[in-house]
Amino acid sequence: MKxxxxxxSQKTAPYIFALPFILSFIIFWIYPLISAxxxxxxxxxxxxxxxxxxxxxxxxxxxxxxxxAILNSFEYMLFTCLLLIPFPMLYAVxxxxxxxxxxxxxxxxxxxxxxxxxxxxxTLFRLMFSEYRTGQMNVLMVMLGLPxxxxxxxKVTSEIALLMLCCWRWTGVNxxxxxxxxxxxxxxxYESAEIDGASGWQRFKFITIPLIKPTTIYVLTISVYxxxxxxxxxxxxxxxxxxPKNIGLTIVGYLYKRGIEKDDMGYACCVGVVLxxxxxxxxxxxxxxxxxxxxxxx
Amino acid sequence: MSEKNSPEMKKGMRVKHGIGSFFxxxxxxxxxxxxxxxxxxxxxxxxxxxxELIRRGLSINLDFKTMSLYNYKxxxxxxxxxAKYWMWFKNSMVLxxxxxxxxxxxxxxxxxxxxxxxFPLKNFLFFLVIATMMxxxxxxxxxxxxxxxxxxxxxTLAGVIxxxxxxxxxxxxxxxxxxxxxxxxxDAGRIDGANEYYISVRIMMPIVKPAFSAMAILCAxxxxxxxxxxxxIFRSASKFTLTIGLNTLLTPYGNNYDVLxxxxxxxILPIFxxxxxxxxxxxxxxxxxxxxx
Numbered sequence: 001m002k003x004x005x006x007x008x009s010q011k012t013a014p015y016i017f018a019l020p021f022i023l024s025f026i027i028f029w030i031y032p033l034i035s036a037x038x039x040x041x042x043x044x045x046x047x048x049x050x051x052x053x054x055x056x057x058x059x060x061x062x063x064x065x066x067x068x069a070i071l072n073s074f075e076y077m078l079f080t081c082l083l084l085i086p087f088p089m090l091y092a093v094x095x096x097x098x099x100x101x102x103x104x105x106x107x108x109x110x111x112x113x114x115x116x117x118x119x120x121x122x123t124l125f126r127l128m129f130s131e132y133r134t135g136q137m138n139v140l141m142v143m144l145g146l147p148x149x150x151x152x153x154x155k156v157t158s159e160i161a162l163l164m165l166c167c168w169r170w171t172g173v174n175x176x177x178x179x180x181x182x183x184x185x186x187x188x189x190y191e192s193a194e195i196d197g198a199s200g201w202q203r204f205k206f207i208t209i210p211l212i213k214p215t216t217i218y219v220l221t222i223s224v225y226x227x228x229x230x231x232x233x234x235x236x237x238x239x240x241x242x243x244p245k246n247i248g249l250t251i252v253g254y255l256y257k258r259g260i261e262k263d264d265m266g267y268a269c270c271v272g273v274v275l276x277x278x279x280x281x282x283x284x285x286x287x288x289x290x291x292x293x294x295x296x297x298x
Numbered sequence: 299m300s301e302k303n304s305p306e307m308k309k310g311m312r313v314k315h316g317i318g319s320f321f322x323x324x325x326x327x328x329x330x331x332x333x334x335x336x337x338x339x340x341x342x343x344x345x346x347x348x349x350e351l352i353r354r355g356l357s358i359n360l361d362f363k364t365m366s367l368y369n370y371k372x373x374x375x376x377x378x379x380x381a382k383y384w385m386w387f388k389n390s391m392v393l394x395x396x397x398x399x400x401x402x403x404x405x406x407x408x409x410x411x412x413x414x415x416x417f418p419l420k421n422f423l424f425f426l427v428i429a430t431m432m433x434x435x436x437x438x439x440x441x442x443x444x445x446x447x448x449x450x451x452x453x454t455l456a457g458v459i460x461x462x463x464x465x466x467x468x469x470x471x472x473x474x475x476x477x478x479x480x481x482x483x484x485d486a487g488r489i490d491g492a493n494e495y496y497i498s499v500r501i502m503m504p505i506v507k508p509a510f511s512a513m514a515i516l517c518a519x520x521x522x523x524x525x526x527x528x529x530x531i532f533r534s535a536s537k538f539t540l541t542i543g544l545n546t547l548l549t550p551y552g553n554n555y556d557v558l559x560x561x562x563x564x565x566i567l568p569i570f571x572x573x574x575x576x577x578x579x580x581x582x583x584x585x586x587x588x589x590x591x
Contacts, residue, residue, distance in 0.1 A: 008493045008494060008495075010415070010488075010494060011417070013411070013415065013494035013495070014411040014412070014414075014415035014417045014420070015411070015417070015419075016411070017407045017408060017410055017411025017412075017415075017498070018408055018411040018412060018419075018423055020404050020407070020408060020463070020464055021408045021423065021426075021427065021464045021469065022423070024460075024461075024463060024464040025426055025430065025464070027445075028438075028442065028445075028460065028461040028464075029430050029433075029438070031441075031445065032438040032441035032442045032445055033433065033437070033438060033441070035441035035444070035445070036437055036438065036440070036441045039440070039441060039444075091326075091329075094322050094325075094326075095326075098319075099318055099319050099322045099323075100319070100322045100323050100326055101319060101323045102323065105330075106326040106327070106329075106330050108573075108574075108577065109330040109333055109334060110329070110330065110333060111573070111580070112333065112334070112337065112570075113333060113336075113337070114519070115519060115523075115566060115569050115570055115573055116337070116523070116566055117522070117523035117525060117540070117541045117565070118523070118525055118541075119525060119540075119541045119542075119544045119545050119562070120340070120544070120562040120565065120566065121336070123544075123548065123558070123559075123562065124336040124337070124339070124340045124562075125336065127343075127351060128336060128339070136339065168333060168336065171329075171333075172333070173584075176580065176581055176584050177584055179581065180581050180582075180584050183581075225434050228434065229434040229435075229436045231436065231526070232525055232526060236545075239548050252436045252439075255436065255439065255440070256439075259439070259440045259443075260440075260443075260530070265440055265444065268440055269440055269441065272436070272437040272438075272439070272440065273437070275434065275436070275437055276433060276434070276437045279433075279434055280432070283432065
């Protein structure tokens with residue numbers, strides 16, 4: 001009776017509601033996160049686990065394949081941010097006004113790629129960028145009077161293929177993020193600015209950009225994270241985790257290669273920890289530049 | 299748009315507006331065409347023999363002579379490949395249904411606790427929810443994999459679903475949604491003698507229904523297309539989901555491409571239907587995360 005009363009009291013209830021989160025946090029987040037750090041200092045064999053201090057980190061510093069992976073991931077992240085923020089923002093602004101007809105249709109079509117799994121989209125793009133003359137991209141090249149290319153065999157052209165895949169999948173999603181951000185802006189601001197004679201560009205620059213900033217920061221953050229931890233796109237585009245001269249290898253791809261394919265968990269966890277540190281640093285710089293730490297204005 | 303302008307101005311604006319409108323619409327039509335292109339050519343390819351695909355890549359050549367319903371017929375007649383395919387399909391359905399239902403319920407209750415009550419650990423717990431969003435899942439991949447082996451959850455549905463059950467963004471969304479709801483409703487229920495749990499289910503849940511719709515579609519998309527974690531956990535072919543099953547068909551010899559492309563097209567279908575049904579909730583679902591950076 002007493003136990004029941006305790007469980008049903010208003011003081012206990014919130015803890016019972018939050019209990020699944022607390023359990024999940026401990027079991028599936030903080031414990032594996034700590035193990036990632038611990039494992040990164042270990043040499044994990046089939047039978048024995050040996051503590052090796054900073055040996056893995058030292059090896060990682062000199063590992064040129066890892067350097068390639070970091071560069072690839074950085075490059076990919078940078079370009080996806082450059083492509084997947086300004087354009088979706090522009091599209092959202094266009095969609096927000098009365099300018100565009102048949103909005104619903106375009107919205108649904110833009111969103112369509114996000115519904116396909118990475119297996120399907122990766123396979124479609126691999127076939128499109130096939131090195132044969134009959135692959136669509138090469139047909140296009142020939143139509144433009146250019147020679148056919150082995151798209152996925154050299155750095156620059158494969159990067160183009162990867163970025164096109166990424167833009168294809170995420171432009172619609174990011175556009176929707178910006179559209180929902182625009183919805184929250186008070187329309188009367190635009191009207192009064194128009195009465196004061198502000199041009200379309202001025203209204204965009206002085207009203208839209210500042211007021212949509214929370215959305216921009218959010219999209220930027222998820223783009224940075226997704227860009228840095230990209231793996232499956234490259235995995236599917238090259239139909240496996242190996243690409244010529246590692247042109248498609250990413251940080252997570254290397255983690256997978258070391259941890260799962262070569263069964264060197266300690267070293268792979270070290271890769272993971274470095275990824276975490278990079279992600280946190282970038283996120284911190286980005287938030288600092290955006291003035292999130294200064295004060296809560298608004 | 300401009301009732302107060304003089305007739306001439308109105309006309310001038312309409313013309314200007316008309317041209318702008320034409321080009322803007324044309325632009326979206328063009329991007330949509332580009333976006334549709336890969337899916338459409340995949341769709342065309344699903345009517346051709348897989349060998350053709352390996353030899354020539356995707357092509358939009360509308361040559362009806364080479365096209366047939368063979369691949370789809372093959373998938374719908376009983377044979378070893380189609381049996382495998384529909385098993386993956388069923389597994390994906392089960393995984394999606396179970397994980398969407400459980401995720402929504404659990405995240406709702408967590409968010410309810412964190413929103414509707416004032417208690418000492420409230421802010422700390424909420425901070426932890428946000429903190430879990432700040433770490434890319436891939437970092438936990440290997441330790442979690444090891445942990446699943448120790449917990450004997452390898453190759454089980456529970457092993458795939460459990461780690462993602464308390465999704466931070468889902469909790470966050472429910473929290474944002476419930477913030478705007480009056481807490482007096484709870485007190486009214488208490489005066490009527492209802493206990494805390496009854497209130498959360500019978501009074502609050504119906505009010506939060508739109509949030510459930512918004513999150514259902516996003517969670518369903520995530521679960522249906524989830525690949526990395528199921529790829530790590532599932533070992534036996536009888537448990538594969540569509541994503542990892544289709545992936546096993548990607549052999550360099552291309553002998554399975556008949557099933558692969560037609561199967562891929564069918565795999566988009568269920569989630570596309572869900573999308574069309576819940577489309578209007580998607581924006582709401584996405585807004586929550588972006589309200590506050």
